Amino acid sequence: MFPYSYWFRRRVKEDPSARKSSHQEQEDRSKVPHSNVFIEFVVYPRQDEERQGGMLPRQESHLAARIRELAEDRNAIILAHNYQRPEVQDAADFLGDSLELSQKAAKSDAEIILFCGVHFMAETASILCPDKTVLIPELNAGCPMADMITIQGLRNLRNEHPKDPVVCYVNTSADVKAESDICCTSANALRVVESIEEPEVIFVPDKYLAHYVSTKTKKEIIPWKGFCPTHIKILPEHVTRQRRLHPKAEVMVHPECTPPVIALADKVLSTGGMCSYAPKSSASEIIVGTETGLLHRLRKENPDKRFYPASELAVCPNMKLITLEKVLWSLEDMKHEIKVPQNIRIKAKMAVDKMLEGI
Secondary structure, X not given: OOOEEEEEEEEOEOOHHHOXXXXXXXXXXXXXXXXXXXXXXXXXXXXXXXXXXXXXXXXXXXXHHHHHHHHHHOOEEEEEEOOOOHHHHHHOOEEEOHHHHHHHHHHOOOOXXXXXXXXXXXXXXXXXXXXXXXXXXXXXXOOHHHXXXXXXXXXXXXXXXXXXXXXXXXOOOHHHHHOOOEEEOOOOHHHHHHHOOOOEEEEEOEHHHHHHHHOOOOOEEEEOOEOOOOHHHOOHHHHHHHHHHOOOOEEEEOOOOOHHHHOOOOEEOOHHXXXXXXXXXXXXXXXXXXXXXXXXXXXXXXXXXXXXXXXXOOOOOOHHHOOHHHHHHHHHHOOOEOOOOHHHHHHHHHHHHHHHHOO
């Protein structure tokens, strides 16, 4: 079987005046806003079981070897998010979520950080590692949810609630972090909210993560109306179908999923939480409700267990824009560099540091 699949996708800019209601989002998922406008031809590997024993094909092995050689020559560290293509994950020095990877980069002696992820992740690395060169292999790898909030929009919301601190999900631009009081991740969002003295907090930009936190705290959450276009593709009927096919399987989902999906889960966990929980679970089969890229790592680290995607539709096209070829070209040409301006970096780092103090 040919080891790749293909599809065309038209990516469109968000029109704020045409923002969908929550109900409309569910009915019209083909019109989810994206950062840029172009027709992209996406190539991605098929499921892991079709890759012989998880080994890379010959061409990929050659590219991976060249990448490792060049990374060593340039004193570079390669970081890959859990949602990256399998072959990109396999070529990386470290796998993880965005903040975890940036923290690893900060502790590394490497002079160059090549971040295989989306744009805000490379920015976070630049915030924490100002003296290092941060590269991203694909400039068009943006995050639609991060693009759903603007500086002016956040300022307007703060003006409406001047006494309420802003909790900023790490899935945001450096500019937005700089306008916030404290950052959070999907793993520590509840702890961060609970650490705040005020009874009300503004939570940006993910309304579904905000809703999940609101069910676990007595604090009043004022949410921004953003969402992850990939996680909302996971529907309750997808989870129900997988449960029917795999009745003994445990279900773990990401808190960026919609409330009806979360209600069907046995565990609600961040990607890092899923990787930590999977080997401890007594279940031999697990249904995974997040971007399908995570399944490669879960299967590789837990070969004695079976993992099933809650939905095959949960594929982030932006994450899949990065290929081994682009990783190699990025190292060869030393591009594309991400550098957060110092005035923004200092303020954004204050929000990140405040979160890290409480971890």
